[in-house]
Structures are given as C-alpha cells and as structure tokens.
Amino acid sequence: MLEFTLFRIPIRVEPVFWITLGLIGFMSSQGLPGDAMLLGTALFVMAGFISILIHELGHALMIKKYKLPTEIVLSSFGGYATHPAGILTRMQSFLVTLAGPAIQLAFGFTVFFIASNVKLPNSMITMFIGNLIWVSVAWAILNCVPVLPLDGGRMLEAVLGPRKIKLTITISMLVAVTACVFGFLKGQPFLGVFMAMFAFQNYQALERLK
Numbered sequence: 001m002l003e004f005t006l007f008r009i010p011i012r013v014e015p016v017f018w019i020t021l022g023l024i025g026f027m028s029s030q031g032l033p034g035d036a037m038l039l040g041t042a043l044f045v046m047a048g049f050i051s052i053l054i055h056e057l058g059h060a061l062m063i064k065k066y067k068l069p070t071e072i073v074l075s076s077f078g079g080y081a082t083h084p085a086g087i088l089t090r091m092q093s094f095l096v097t098l099a100g101p102a103i104q105l106a107f108g109f110t111v112f113f114i115a116s117n118v119k120l121p122n123s124m125i126t127m128f129i130g131n132l133i134w135v136s137v138a139w140a141i142l143n144c145v146p147v148l149p150l151d152g153g154r155m156l157e158a159v160l161g162p163r164k165i166k167l168t169i170t171i172s173m174l175v176a177v178t179a180c181v182f183g184f185l186k187g188q189p190f191l192g193v194f195m196a197m198f199a200f201q202n203y204q205a206l207e208r209l210k
Contacts, residue, residue, distance in 0.1 A: 009060045010071040011053070017074045021048040025131075027190070040127060047131035049074075051104060051139060056081050058103035062096045077194075078139075094158035097151045101140035108136025145179060147198050148172040148205070166209055173202035 002013040025044030029037045056072045059081035063070040068083045081100075088096060112133045120126045143151040148169065157168045176199035183191030 006053075007057070007061065007064075009057070009064070012071070012073050013049075014073065014075040016076050017049075017079070018045065020076055021045045024048070024190070039124065043124070043128045044131045044135075047128055048135050051107070051132060051135040052078055054107050054136075055079075055100045055104040055139065055143070058099040058101070059096055062099040066092055066096075078143075090158045090161060094155050097154040097158065101143045101151055104136050104143075105140035108133050108140065111136065145175060146171060147176045147179065147195065148202055149198070166206065169202050169206045169209070173199050173206065176202060 001015060004011055022041060022045055025041040025048070026037070028044060029040030052074060053072070056074065056079045060070045060072050063081060063083045066088065068087060070081050070083050072081050073079055081096075083096070111129060115129045115133070120129060144155075146152040146156040148154070148157065153168070153172045156171065157165070160168050176195045180192050180195035180199055183189065183193075183195060
C-alpha cells in the first residue's frame with residue numbers, strides 16, 4: 001500500500017485502485033500490438049493516478065480551507081477525501097464536493113491547451129497526454145451526473161437538504177437507470193454496469209427509508 005503526504009494531506013493508495021485502473025487501461029488498449037498494449041495500460045494507470053489524485057486534492061484543499069482535518073484515500077473506482085461529519089453547512093458541503101470535478105476539469109483543459117500548442121517529442125508522451133486529458137475530462141463530467149454516491153449526487157443532496165433525502169435518492173435512482181440504458185444502447189457496457197450498480201444501491205437506500 002502506497003502512503004505519502006502532499007500539501008500536508010495524508011494520502012493512501014490501496015492496491016485495488018491500481019488493479020481497477022489497470023483493468024480499465026487494459027480494456028482501453030485492446031487492439032494494440034503486444035508490447036504497445038502493455039505500455040498503453042501502464043500509461044493509462046499513470047494518467048489516471050495523477051488525474052484522480054488532483055480531483056481528490058480539490059476536495060481536500062477545500063476541506064482544509066474550512067480548517068478541518070482531512071485525508072485522501074484512493075480506492076476501487078476513484079477515491080474520497082475525509083472530513084468530520086456534521087460540521088459543514090449545506091453550502092460548504094456543496095463547494096467541497098464541487099471543488100473536485102472543477103479542478104480536475106480545469107486541469108484537463110489546461111493540459112489540452114498546452115498540448116495543442118507544443119510539439120510532443122514522441123508517441124509515448126502523446127499517448128500519455130491523451131490519456132491524461134481523457135481521464136480528466138471524462139471523470140469530471142461523469143462525477144457531475146446527479147447520481148449518488150457521485151459528486152453530482154452529493155451536490156444535489158446538499159441543494160435539496162436532509163428533509164428531501166427521499167427525493168434526492170429517487171432522482172438519483174432514475175438518472176442512474178437512464179444512464180444505464182444509455183450506456184448499453186451506445187455500446188458502453190462499462191458505463192451501463194457502473195450505473196446499474198448505483199441504481200441498485202439507491203433502490204436499497206430508498207427501501208430502508210420506508
């Protein structure tokens with residue numbers, strides 16, 4: 001398990017994070033010849049690590065702005081930045097959640113702008129930069145979909161408030177089902193399975209509130 005500190009924020013990277021990124025990178029590298037496929041997978045993992053870490057740093061740095069302790073854990077399909085429960089206001093919670101995809105999206109567009117205006121030295125760096133831009137933009141946009149537990153769902157939860165948690169979960173479940181169908185119809189099974197899992201989780205949460 002990798003552990004380090006950045007901007008005085010403890011960061012832990014669990015083994016399942018590398019495995020998940022590796023599987024996604026391997027799937028995205030299908031069609032490349034042998035060695036190039038392995039290289040493509042490795043470059044995707046590196047790009048994903050940097051981009052997702054920046055995303056979580058957005059959350060964590062905003063939490064620190066409110067003078068609260070935080071740490072980052074990268075696990076499975078992404079990660080999270082911790083903070084003491086029940087302290088942030090709804091507005092603060094919204095801004096903490098928004099900071100992650102906002103800084104990641106800004107990073108992705110910045111890399112795209114720089115890469116578009118310089119000559120990249122070789123194909124390996126071109127592939128890495130392409131992965132970095134794709135992960136940054138796609139991950140940020142996906143996270144803004146109003147589906148719990150994604151950032152978009154958390155922002156919706158902060159806007160509607162605890163008294164309308166059933167409405168939040170219902171909207172989240174319906175959007176997840178719609179995104180699931182869209183994913184399979186458009187030949188994106190990863191998105192379909194991802195959203196099907198979230199739809200089921202939201203259905204279970206709704207049942208517990210009855």
